[in-house]
Amino acid sequence: MYQLPPALPPTPQAHVDKARSLLDRSVGASKILHLPESCERFSRDESEAEGRIPDLVVLAESAEDIRATLAAAQEARVPVTPRAAGTGRTGGAVPVAAGIVLDTTRMNSIVEIDRGDLVAVVQPGVILKDLHSAVEREGLFYPPDPNSVDSCALGGNIAENAGGPRAFKYGVTRDYVLGLDATLMGGTALRLGRRTVKGVAGYDLAGLFVGSEGTLGVVSSMTLQLIPKPExxxxxxxxxxxxxxxxxxxxxxxxxxxxxxxxxxxxxxxxxxxxxxxxxxxxxxxxxxxxxxxxxxxxxxxxxxxxxxxxxxxxxxxxxxxxxxxxxxxxxxxxxxxxRAIRELARNKLAEDVVVPRSRITDLLEAVERNGAEHRVRTLAYGHAGDGNLHVNFLWDEDDEVPRVQQCIEAMMRDVVAMRGTISGEHGIGVLKIPFLPIEQSEELIAVQRRVKDVFDPYGLMNPGKIFATSSHRGC
Ligand SMILES: Cc1cc2nc3c(=O)[nH]c(=O)nc-3n(C[C@H](O)[C@H](O)[C@H](O)COP(=O)(O)OP(=O)(O)OC[C@H]3O[C@@H](n4cnc5c(N)ncnc54)[C@H](O)[C@@H]3O)c2cc1C
The missing domain is CATH 3.30.70.2190 (Alpha-Beta Plaits)
Structure with missing residues (x-):
């Protein structure tokens, strides 16, 4: 729908065949899907992003499955898209170059809740509401609560730095991540961060992984800070x-x-x-x-x-x-x-999740109304007003309205940046917001971030086509 960068080329069949044979041996054929009809549901998330049907889906059950998958993928030069519950709103889990989707939903154990240290250790496939219930039974509280709480999983929350209604008082996911076990493309396993609230040894790489949208590596375990449950x-x-x-x-x-x-x-x-x-x-x-x-x-x-x-x-x-x-x-x-209810109001909708300083919310609403009138596009807004984070929705019925919708959204992005806000408060850049990143960030800043990605993923195989415009990966 947006004027996205050119689609990434699919993964060559010879690379896929090699990966499959390596994975059959290391992970086991019973955890690998390869038929298009079985893989099809992994080609989308809860956004309008259009991906390809993955060539293979690995249903990981352990950190070792993740490690083996990333080792095989690098050896065979096949891109990997990590996936948790698939509720993302910007296409982060959508495999735009096909290849392997690494599904973590079977890794759904709450490994530990430590009431003394106020810490929980969880796997990436744990559904957020299950963590909420488990810690609240112990009189504890894990505040991040995206509105998808019933269906999203912790792996996706970490990768998107999820927010939610309670962020105004309690902060976002990043504020509760103490440590992560992550595996890089190729299979190197790293323990990032720590188990204590304090700790300043080395760079804050756990912090860097939070919000990195699965482009740096795959998280297999997370150590989260808890607080006492409010009375x-x-x-x-x-x-x-x-x-x-x-x-x-x-x-x-x-x-x-x-x-x-x-x-x-x-x-x-x-x-x-x-x-x-x-x-x-x-x-x-x-x-x-x-x-x-x-x-x-x-x-x-x-x-x-x-x-x-x-x-x-x-x-x-x-x-x-x-x-x-x-x-x-x-x-x-x-x-x-x-x-989801807003989807019933028109044939098509796109939701943006912009943020402005709280004092500018009225200005943002006025700008959206003005742009909507100018471009003849129906808009509505709701969201986390305490944080200045509004979900502005653009609705339309007919295909010939699309160019006007695009202009209207771009006008809002420019207004938001002019108000010293940001183009995404919690949904990430994924695929859909790639065209807008240069409105907010300088060429130099984007170049530095690309170099950071290269350090972790020199072959460009880790969730390619996300955050930054890319026209190739080393698997093609
Ligand atoms: C109705 C609805 C309401 C929502 N409300 C909110 C809200 O209030 N606040 C909010 O922040 N978001 C909200 N969202 C968006 C979405 O639920 C969040 O972004 C959520 O964190 C995604 O989690 P997921 O498990 O579905 O991740 P997925 O969609 O599966 O993946 C999201 C990203 O995480 C990466 N990823 C997944 N697992 C791993 C892993 N183990 N290691 C590394 N990377 C990984 C993927 O590659 C992808 O880039 C909402 C979505 C819906 C549909």
Whole structure:
């Protein structure tokens, strides 16, 4: 859909045949898929990126399977695309050069939860909600909570540096990664980082791997920091006539010294998608804030009053407190499904996840509206207002609208960078945002990052065609 760089060439059959024969011996044929009909579902993720059907899929069950796969791939010169749960929004797990998809979903053990050290050790295929449940049963808390929490896995969270609604108060995945076991193309296994909160020995390579979108190596185990579980959570929602009132309320809440754990914004178009999911929301509301405060009872009571005052001062139509867990879960379920619900509003949609300094959110919404009117493209926005991270959606029905949609998105990217924001807050660059990276980053900075990748992956076989424009890999 975007004007993407030229597609990467497929992997030559002779290379694939060699890799298959090596893998049959080292990993075992029972863990390898090779029929196109079995491999087809690994050609896509939850984005609009179009990939190729992989030649082979390895269903890794251990760190040794990962090591053996990366050794065979380098020997046979076959590209490898690591994959966790496939919920990515920018095509990171989409194999654009075919080759091998290295699936890690069978590596789904929570190896350890240490209540003394406040540490969890997990494999990359663990579904995030399973980790949440396991640590919360111990009175502990792992804050990162992308809205795909029920379906995404830790390997993908690390590779994308996933955020989520709780990032405003608690930070993103990077803030909880202490150490990683990672294997490089060719099979060299490295232990990065550490198990302690403090530690400054050598370069922070664990930090570099977080958010590297599977382009440097494959993670087989991660050591994560936990914190005590907050005693209580209160959920409120404020209804406003217009988006700018909701964004002013965000400022007013923060100015009162409250740091809510979530400050989620929904504009009128996105509210419509929520209503269509059967959640009754006042028809006069043109924007909503979903707010959560947590802590002990007195802190929650105090913060809830301040949030209510701030919303009322701005002229909220209504401020409601979720009366029980059922009401709270219903609202969150609707919020978490919003991305999929918006798909029902038009034949096509593209969602961007830009960030601006929080003080510029109203400016961003105005710019999106202005660009939408100029290019005659339907837009709507929702997202993590506390972080200034909005998911701006572009909707269209007919193919001849595509050039206008592209212009509209590019105009927004330029506006975001001019406001000193960034083109991606949590979804990564993947395939879909490659054309926009040069809007934000200089040629020199992109060149340095390419050189960093070369150090880890000199043959360019590790998830090629992601983050940076590439027209070849050494397997072709
Ligand atoms: C409805 C919906 C809501 C979402 N909400 C949010 C949100 O609120 N916040 C947010 O941040 N994201 C969100 N996402 C995006 C997505 O869920 C996250 O990016 C998530 O972290 C991806 O995890 P995954 O397991 O699906 O990874 P995949 O899609 O399988 O892979 C993502 C990337 O990780 C790499 N990778 C996977 N495993 C490994 C490994 N073991 N080693 C090295 N690299 C690896 C892949 O190559 C790819 O580049 C949402 C997605 C959906 C569909």
């Amino acid at each position: 209580m959570v209160y959920t409120l929602f404020g209804l406003f006539s217009a988006p700018k009132d909701a964004t002013r309320a965000v400022e007013a809440i923060i100015q009162r010294g409250v740091v809510p754990r979530c400050l989620e914004f929904t504009d009128g178009g996105a509210l419509e998608a929520i209503r269509r999911q059967g959640v009754g929301i006042d028809p006069s509301a043109g924007a909503m804030l979903l707010i959560e405060v947590d802590g002990d009872e007195s802190a929650c009571d105090r913060d809830m009053v301040k949030v209510g005052e701030a919303c009322t001062e701005i002229g909220a139509i209504d401020v409601l407190v979720a009366q029980d867990g059922v009401q709270r879960d219903k609202l969150w379920a609707a919020r978490r499904e919003l991305s």
